[in-house]
Amino acid sequence: MPILSRPKYAYVGTSGPLSQGIHAFTHDEHSSLLQPMGVTPHRHNPSWLTVSADGRMLYVVNEHGDDEGPGGSLSAYRIAEDSGALNLLGTVPSGGIGPVHMSLHPGGRHVFVAHYGSADVAVVSLAADGRLGEVLCTRRADETGATLGPTRAARGPAGSHANSGHDAPHAHMAQCDPGGRYVLVTDLGLDCIVAWRFDATRGELSAPQRWQASPGAGPRHLAFHPQHAGHCYVLGEESSTLSWLAFDAGSGALTTRKELSSLPPGHQGTSYASDLGISADGRHLYALNRLHDSIAIFSLGADGAPSWQGEVWAQGSYPRSCTLDPGGRWLHVCNQRSDQITSFAIAADGSLQFSGQYVGVGNPTALVFA
Numbered sequence: 001m002p003i004l005s006r007p008k009y010a011y012v013g014t015s016g017p018l019s020q021g022i023h024a025f026t027h028d029e030h031s032s033l034l035q036p037m038g039v040t041p042h043r044h045n046p047s048w049l050t051v052s053a054d055g056r057m058l059y060v061v062n063e064h065g066d067d068e069g070p071g072g073s074l075s076a077y078r079i080a081e082d083s084g085a086l087n088l089l090g091t092v093p094s095g096g097i098g099p100v101h102m103s104l105h106p107g108g109r110h111v112f113v114a115h116y117g118s119a120d121v122a123v124v125s126l127a128a129d130g131r132l133g134e135v136l137c138t139r140r141a142d143e144t145g146a147t148l149g150p151t152r153a154a155r156g157p158a159g160s161h162a163n164s165g166h167d168a169p170h171a172h173m174a175q176c177d178p179g180g181r182y183v184l185v186t187d188l189g190l191d192c193i194v195a196w197r198f199d200a201t202r203g204e205l206s207a208p209q210r211w212q213a214s215p216g217a218g219p220r221h222l223a224f225h226p227q228h229a230g231h232c233y234v235l236g237e238e239s240s241t242l243s244w245l246a247f248d249a250g251s252g253a254l255t256t257r258k259e260l261s262s263l264p265p266g267h268q269g270t271s272y273a274s275d276l277g278i279s280a281d282g283r284h285l286y287a288l289n290r291l292h293d294s295i296a297i298f299s300l301g302a303d304g305a306p307s308w309q310g311e312v313w314a315q316g317s318y319p320r321s322c323t324l325d326p327g328g329r330w331l332h333v334c335n336q337r338s339d340q341i342t343s344f345a346i347a348a349d350g351s352l353q354f355s356g357q358y359v360g361v362g363n364p365t366a367l368v369f370a
Contacts (some may be wrong), residue, residue, distance in 0.1 A: 008326060009084040009370045010034055015047035015063055018339060018362025022046050022060065024076075024084055025359070027369065032330040032343040034359045040086045044073065047365045048101050053108060055079065055370045057130040058086060061099045061113065072099035072115065074124065076132045079370050095122030095135035098211070101173045105180055107200055110136075112174040112183050119169035121185045121196070123203045136203030141187040141194045142169050145208045149191035153216035153239035155259060159268040162238040165189050172220050172237075178229040182209075182252040186219040188237060193219055195252035211254035217241060221275050227282045231304035235262065235273040235287055242276070242287055242298065244306050257305070262287045262296045264311055275321040280328040284350035286361060288319040288333065295319070295333065297350055312352045315342040323367045330355070334364035341367065 012023040019041035025034040044062035051058055060075040072094040077086040098117025104126075105112070111124040111132065118139045125133035151163045165188040173186045182195045183205060191213045196205035213219050219237030224247070225231035232245040232254065244258040262273045271292040278285050278300070285298040285306055293314050298306040316335025323332050324346070331344045331352060341359040344352040 009079065010304050011049055011058060011248065011368050011370065012334065012341065012361050012364050013046045013049045013060065013366040014361065014363045015045040015365045016363030019045050020362060022086065023361050024086070026084070027325065029327045029329060032325070032345065032355045032357060033356070034341065034343070037084060043059065046075070049366050050102050050104055051368050051370045052104065052130060054083070058370065059102060059104070059111060059132070059223070061094070061102050062091070063098060063100065072097060073113065074099070074102065074113065074132055076130060078130065084370070089131050091226070092132045093135065094122070095138055096120045096126060103175050105176055105198070105200065107180060110200065110203055112176070114171040114174040114185060116170045116172060119171050119187065119189070119232055121171055121174045121183065121205070123205060125203060139196060139205045139208070139270050140169065141171065141185060141192055141210070144194055144208045146190040146192045146210060148189055149218070150216040153218065153236065155214045155217065155241055156239045157261065157263055157267050157269065157271070157309050159270070160240070161270045162240070162272055164238060164272060166216065166238070169331070173222060175222060177249065178224055179248060180248055181249065183220060186222060186234065188220060188297065190220040191215060191217055192220065192299045193222065193234065193254060195254060197252060207252070207256065208254040211245065213243065214239060214241070214259060220273065223276050223278050225282050225300070225304055226278060226280055228304055233276060233278070233285060233306065237273050239275045240271050240289060242285070242306060244304065260306065260308065262289055263292055265308070267292065274292055274319060275299070277322050277324050277331065278328070279324065279346065286322060286331060288314065288322055290318045292320070293317055293319060295331070295344070295352060297352065299350060309350060312344070312354070315354055315358070321366045323369070334367055334369050336363055336365055339363060352359050
């Protein structure tokens with residue numbers, strides 16, 4: 001008999017009127033099949049999920065509704081190894097208003113949280129057993145002198161009316177560089193990324209280095225090249241552009257190398273870029289476009305330079321996030337408005353082929369593997 005690989009667990013966060021909680025699945029890496037295991041009820045819009053390096057803990061960002069007060073919170077779950085069941089260890093304040101993203105420090109003792117509402121990044125401690133602790137530090141991008149960008153993106157497509165967050169500062173993502181020395185925070189309203197030097201002993205952020213995007217771009221999500229930490233890529237939500245940046249691991253400084261559209265050549269009209277992912281071999285990058293509802297495919301050269309390769313339909317509406325499976329064979333997309341997850345096979349040349357599988361989930365926002 002053939003030896004079957006151990007099933008991997010997948011967890012899907014949700015946010016919106018159809019959100020029921022955190023959905024759990026088993027994942028077949030050969031067929032991409034996501035088999036439902038159940039839902040862990042959670043009424044606070046668990047919109048972003050992060051898994052610990054050892055795969056035993058699931059951390060959740062809770063976007064509280066307007067009727068629940070202005071604050072946000074984080075929850076920690078222990079993952080049962082034999083069943084994948086989630087056991088709640090506790091919920092703590094996130095340190096700000098409207099948390100939308102969180103990530104872990106490579107040392108495993110700190111969590112970084114980006115708050116869209118209060119526009120700050122918070123550092124939260126982690127106990128040895130994985131439980132969430134206290135808020136150690138909060139910082140804002142406007143401390144660096146950054147000011148609001150224009151409501152129209154200077155490098156957006158012709159005819160675009162994309163304007164989602166230039167009314168105020170809005171921190172959208174907080175992510176460590178691969179070396180764990182800096183925390184990079186995107187601010188959509190201020191059109192910038194701030195790289196904060198991180199003191200892992202004291203849990204403090206200091207010595208900010210600011211990178212300024214093109215006017216009105218609205219930086220949203222970023223990713224580092226898996227083999228070359230000096231290459232960083234960031235999506236502009238309102239400009240629908242992909243920027244290739246040089247990252248100096250010594251100083252934390254970011255420098256623009258190239259900016260190109262995440263939409264097909266000649267496209268006109270409004271769209272909002274959302275998320276990006278890079279293949280494990282560092283040869284291809286995938287970017288999501290909402291309203292255009294597509295997955296842009298970029299090839300990455302030996303020098304890290306991105307080049308437009310093509311695009312495919314996301315097979316749904318308003319793709320909010322994408323995740324490559326651990327084996328690098330599949331790309332899974334959370335289509336928030338059409339209430340489904342779609343899966344695509346990744347070919348050797350980086351092209352995508354829809355698997356034919358739709359998985360119904362109300363308002364899916366993020367998928368992670370454990």
